[in-house]
Amino acid sequence: MGKTLKMGNVPYDMTEEQLIDVFSAVGPVAGFRLVFDRESGKPKGFGFCEFYDHETAASAVRNLNGTEVKGRPLRIDLADSDPSLEGKTTFRGELDSGDSKSSVLSIPPGVAVPPGLTPLDVISNVLGTVRPAQLMEVMGHMKIFVINHPEDARKLLQTQPQLAYALFQAMLMNKIVDSSVLQVSLAIIPR
Numbered sequence: 001m002g003k004t005l006k007m008g009n010v011p012y013d014m015t016e017e018q019l020i021d022v023f024s025a026v027g028p029v030a031g032f033r034l035v036f037d038r039e040s041g042k043p044k045g046f047g048f049c050e051f052y053d054h055e056t057a058a059s060a061v062r063n064l065n066g067t068e069v070k071g072r073p074l075r076i077d078l079a080d081s082d083p084s085l086e087g088k089t090t091f092r093g094e095l096d097s098g099d100s101k102s103s104v105l106s107i108p109p110g111v112a113v114p115p116g117l118t119p120l121d122v123i124s125n126v127l128g129t130v131r132p133a134q135l136m137e138v139m140g141h142m143k144i145f146v147i148n149h150p151e152d153a154r155k156l157l158q159t160q161p162q163l164a165y166a167l168f169q170a171m172l173m174n175k176i177v178d179s180s181v182l183q184v185s186l187a188i189i190p191r
Contacts (some may be wrong), residue, residue: 003030003057006079007045010034011070022074023049026063027056041132041174048079123166127173135170142167 010019016034031050033173034041057078065076113119127135146153157164167189170175 002078003052003054004048004050004079005060005076006046006048007055008075009072010043010045010047010074011072012043012045014070019049019069022064022069023051023066025059026060027051036133036136037129038133041136053183119162120165123162124169127166127169132174135174139167139170139174139176 005023007019016032020032025031028051029049030052032047034043034047049060051060059077061078064074066073068074109177113122117125127133142153168177172179
């Protein structure tokens, strides 16, 4: 029996965190995923929510379908399982043993920087080839990792400063932070 819901008519300005709060009123959320347009990186207005059991999922359909959120009635139905959701949890859950935690902490060594370029040039060039939706997905995974495993994330970013730079650059590219934040950050970083 299904424990995954498909939700539709989701307000475009709602975050996963806000939606998880709505669904958590019914029971603990095991996994959650909003669907974004691959080209524009904008939300498509639907997604998936996974509960730990069928009974809670069925209760969510009964109690939340038609619930008005930010002026829009949510459409909630039981769904076939979402393979990209199964086994993945939101920031409120724990990462599975087979997830990215172990692989993130064992990042392979980088490649040589071509003559005439700096490492920052190479990072910027690579980020320029990545679709906005992919950057948003990577940043979302990093956010989950930071929240669930703050000490491991700190170690990772300290030992791999190029990753920290790439994440910050991606936030600038997606207008998540303002460029004035970069100026302030650069001013306080010891040289």
